[in-house]
Amino acid sequence: MSDFEELYQEIILEHNRFPRGAAILDHVPESARLENPTCGDSIKVEVSPSPDGSSLSIRFESRGCAISRASASLMTQAVEGLGPREARALALSFIDALRGEAPLEKLDAMGDLVAFKGTAKFPARVKCATLAWHALLEALAVLPDGVE
Amino acid sequence: MGLAAGGLGRSSYGERLRGDFPILERTVHGQSLAYLDNAATSQKPDSVIEAMSRFYSASNANIHRSVHTLGEEATAAYEEARGKVRRFIGARKDSEIVFTRGTTESINLVASSWGGSRLRGGDAILLTEMEHHSDIVPWQLLAARVGCRVLVSKIERDGSLDLSRIEAEWDSRTRLVAVAQASNVLGTVNDVKALAALAHRRGALILVDAAQSVPHFRVDVGDLDCDFLAFSGHKAYGPMGIGVLYGREPLLEEMPPWMGGGDMIRSVSFELSTWNDLPWKFEAGTPNVAGAIGLGSALDYLEALGWDALVSRESALSAHALDRLSAVEGLVLYGSSPRRCPVFSFNLGSVHAHDVAQYLDRQGIAVRAGHHCAQPLMRALAIPAAVRASLAFYNTEAEIDRLAAALVGAARFYA
Numbered sequence: 001m002s003d004f005e006e007l008y009q010e011i012i013l014e015h016n017r018f019p020r021g022a023a024i025l026d027h028v029p030e031s032a033r034l035e036n037p038t039c040g041d042s043i044k045v046e047v048s049p050s051p052d053g054s055s056l057s058i059r060f061e062s063r064g065c066a067i068s069r070a071s072a073s074l075m076t077q078a079v080e081g082l083g084p085r086e087a088r089a090l091a092l093s094f095i096d097a098l099r100g101e102a103p104l105e106k107l108d109a110m111g112d113l114v115a116f117k118g119t120a121k122f123p124a125r126v127k128c129a130t131l132a133w134h135a136l137l138e139a140l141a142v143l144p145d146g147v148e
Numbered sequence: 149m150g151l152a153a154g155g156l157g158r159s160s161y162g163e164r165l166r167g168d169f170p171i172l173e174r175t176v177h178g179q180s181l182a183y184l185d186n187a188a189t190s191q192k193p194d195s196v197i198e199a200m201s202r203f204y205s206a207s208n209a210n211i212h213r214s215v216h217t218l219g220e221e222a223t224a225a226y227e228e229a230r231g232k233v234r235r236f237i238g239a240r241k242d243s244e245i246v247f248t249r250g251t252t253e254s255i256n257l258v259a260s261s262w263g264g265s266r267l268r269g270g271d272a273i274l275l276t277e278m279e280h281h282s283d284i285v286p287w288q289l290l291a292a293r294v295g296c297r298v299l300v301s302k303i304e305r306d307g308s309l310d311l312s313r314i315e316a317e318w319d320s321r322t323r324l325v326a327v328a329q330a331s332n333v334l335g336t337v338n339d340v341k342a343l344a345a346l347a348h349r350r351g352a353l354i355l356v357d358a359a360q361s362v363p364h365f366r367v368d369v370g371d372l373d374c375d376f377l378a379f380s381g382h383k384a385y386g387p388m389g390i391g392v393l394y395g396r397e398p399l400l401e402e403m404p405p406w407m408g409g410g411d412m413i414r415s416v417s418f419e420l421s422t423w424n425d426l427p428w429k430f431e432a433g434t435p436n437v438a439g440a441i442g443l444g445s446a447l448d449y450l451e452a453l454g455w456d457a458l459v460s461r462e463s464a465l466s467a468h469a470l471d472r473l474s475a476v477e478g479l480v481l482y483g484s485s486p487r488r489c490p491v492f493s494f495n496l497g498s499v500h501a502h503d504v505a506q507y508l509d510r511q512g513i514a515v516r517a518g519h520h521c522a523q524p525l526m527r528a529l530a531i532p533a534a535v536r537a538s539l540a541f542y543n544t545e546a547e548i549d550r551l552a553a554a555l556v557g558a559a560r561f562y563a
């Protein structure tokens with residue numbers, strides 16, 4: 001596989017075409033929108049805890065490139081049903097691996113997210129793949145007290 | 149140099165000139181490079197690279213302060229480059245040519261020195277919606293400092309300016325119009341000569357951002373009757389890190405220095421320092437001597453090429469690009485002003501600009517994707533980003549055909 005084919009693996013193209021967890025989030029305040037000013041990508045992420053607070057439901061609304069949209073879509077699949085603490089740990093691990101602050105091989109244990117291994121070879125695109133995850137971290141940070 | 153001696157022979161003309169640009173021989177991802185990102189920076193001919201190399205290998209010394217031979221040679225070469233710039237843009241005196249790092253620094257110089265000393269609260273600077281960030285942010289910084297206002301003239305649907313509307317909406321406290329001669333996104337060429345006349349009728353000055361126009365056609369400050377004009381060397385086949393501010397001498401005379409340091413002073417004491425003559429008053433510290441020499445060499449190259457030949461070649465390329473791009477299904481082109489330079493910004497259906505650019509890169513085609521340092525314009529066009537293919541005389545019809553074919557491929561790939 002060429003670097004380009006690794007970047008745009010079929011699973012990424014497929015999630016770009018048919019994003020999972022995509023929704024219209026007009027009720028989420030604009031202040032929660034995260035933007036990548038260099039390319040105009042923007043995203044809102046909404047996490048809704050279950051009544052007992054033990055698991056999350058997640059949706060996103062985004063405008064952006066194939067990498068950023070596929071990343072948001074695959075993120076909702078990976079995070080749906082996790083607890084807030086696990087979701088936060090996953091986001092941090094994903095971001096660290098892509099930014100080279102942890103071994104890239106960590107992605108091997110993250111299911112379909114392994115598809116983003118190819119993104120690390122394109123430093124300019126790493127921010128596309130991590131935008132949704134940063135938005136997730138911000139959404140988790142403002143969950144009401146008592147939800148952990 | 150493989151200069152076409154007055155010949156306008158179609159694509160063979162471009163092919164011959166390509167030999168002057170060593171980088172065009174390289175390959176990218178196994179394909180020959182199609183460099184279509186000239187509005188970001190142009191490539192450099194051998195003659196420019198050699199002129200700079202010759203300076204460092206034979207004459208390198210600091211300028212304006214050494215009596216030794218190398219110092220004399222370096223000073224002479226630097227000032228000779230200034231003379232080339234003066235002739236190139238039709239200025240009257242060398243004292244009106246200030247070397248800067250580039251267009252951005254030139255505009256900041258005017259905002260800081262002229263704006264900072266002349267403007268008062270309530271005065272206004274008039275910009276247009278198509279300005280590059282470098283012709284927006286310096287004025288915002290100035291506004292925060294002196295309390296002036298930054299006004300913006302909207303663009304028409306075709307990406308042009310309506311001068312009668314600008315005149316109708318004129319604010320009586322407008323002191324300066326700061327406008328791009330050519331848009332780095334839309335390709336629109338603005339009638340800055342008419343705008344200068346309008347500004348002067350209303351008692352305002354005009355600053356022309358010529359970063360995107362100088363590489364494409366003759367720009368003459370006398371003909372335009374502009375007060376300030378800024379451009380960068382690196383977009384006009386010269387090196388990075390050197391640029392020019394032209395200013396009318398009486399204006400520059402009255403403006404205070406904006407940076408202090410060596411070379412810009414006549415005398416320094418702890419009680420009082422006095423300033424050097426123009427243009428050195430505005431050139432504090434050791435300047436980019438090699439850059440100025442490289443720029444002088446680039447202007448020599450353009451002069452030898454001849455504007456008639458260059459403009460005719462680029463017009464042919466433009467027509468070909470418009471023809472091929474408009475045939476790509478789903479492609480939306482931004483800017484359709486008949487007066488244009490060979491800069492084409494577009495989107496391909498719903499495919500994001502960065503995905504398009506990445507696909508093109510794999511085919512060896514270099515374009516730019518993003519907001520092009522023109523976020524207000526992107527907002528006016530209601531798009532987050534665009535792909536931009538920008539041409540130079542050394543591009544070929546074959547490269548444009550490759551671009552069009554690759555765009556069709558990209559649309560299919562991401563569909």
